Amino acid sequence: MVHLNSPLQESLYLEDTYLTGISSPVAATGRDEDGGAWVALRRNIFHPQGGGQPADQGRVGAYEVTPARHAATGLVVLRAGDGAGDGLGDLAEGDLVEARVDADLRLLHAALHTAGHLVEAAARAEGWNMTGNNHFPGQARIELTAPEAGGSLAGPGEREEAADRLRAFVSAAVAADLPVIAGRDPEGRRVIRLGDLHAAPCGGTHVRSLGDLAEVVISGVKVKKGRVRVSYSASHRPVTAGAVR
Template sequence: MFPVHEVVKLFYDDPAAASGEALVLEIRESGQFSDVILDRTIFYPEGGGQPCDLGSLGGIVLTQVVEDGQAILHRVEGRPSFKAGDRVAMVLDAARRRDHSQQHSGQHLLSAILEREYGIHTLGFHLGQTYSTIDISCPSMDADMIARVEKIAEFFIAEDHGFRVHACPPEDASSFPIRKRLPLGESVIRIVEIDGYDWVACCGTHVASAAALRLFAILSAEKYKGNTRVYFVAGDRAVAAMARGF
């Protein structure tokens, strides 16, 4: 067993990397599964409302990726043929990452528009397999409002506004005009900016610019616990939804 230090998070440092090699530090048996700890990883672990990346590790299919303190656990079925001290190949399911980044960035854009244009706060976010939802602090969202929000989103996509990430200590993060409270107890906070329009602390993966979203569509909105739940799709999901007429 090797000492477990903070893992190198290549999904932040080199988000375009779809493959790579890592040193196996430890393998923990967990029932019918094994949790593999690496010195570096291209796989984003589940968190911040975003599901984990998947792919393969040493040719074995990953079933889950989660954080555990400073380590990131890469779960595989059974017992892998490799051991601590070996170097293993990492291969990312790039289509899954692209999809999740599009949906998460689409959520940031939607929440930013609602906050800036209407003073409506986002209360919750869920990234699902076919659509995503946000819960917002208003009793309803009519067709005119939906159309205007979509039009503003289309403008950002057409103008290709950038998504920038600022990784900074808390004292610097507090200088940004963020729309949500900063997380506590973090030595480094990632602020995701939409080109001078929105700033929010976020640990997820994102597109580099709005053009990568391709399209954004609100599928529906309904009353939910005194507020409103908005169903939406972005990117390739939105293109597919429009092709089939929702």
């Protein structure tokens, strides 16, 4: 499910990938079963793990935090790292705090997620259908079904030819610098569009246009038990001063 804003929390990470620092009131506080404290910000810039994308990392005040979706409330809550003691437990609803996301990690995650959509678009052009994805650094891959997986992709030569076609597709789209646009479908789901090339429901962070992608590398195509795995890597091009706020 692609989560929308709740009455208690704005999901700013869905609106602006490049917004990495804000002031925000605390929307809610609580404790886990083990007694560990968590806080939820009214203006939340932290992407929780989900949809194949890892969680942001960052800070609230002096504390390093990791976000996660809170099952009971649906809020994105922040928990302090090991060794922080009970620091977040001192915060109360309405307190104003400074929050900052690790900008380099945010841009890497956004590049990998957008590149994953682009690799899926290339695979669709081959007649393949996505069944799963992983956008984690060092593990990024798209899992697909392909009618010819046991036939024309059976040999290493055929798989390398298929990989070359995917590479050509991806390179052309990046060179065209197609816009990456977030919108809503008639059911209210957030949809990410790569120009007119590809569209998919998604709750991840993304680059502004495909020209922001650098070093998009498809390392290979593998077939196992009738499934096709396309492994890839990507990074974000250097950003100009002020582009990340």
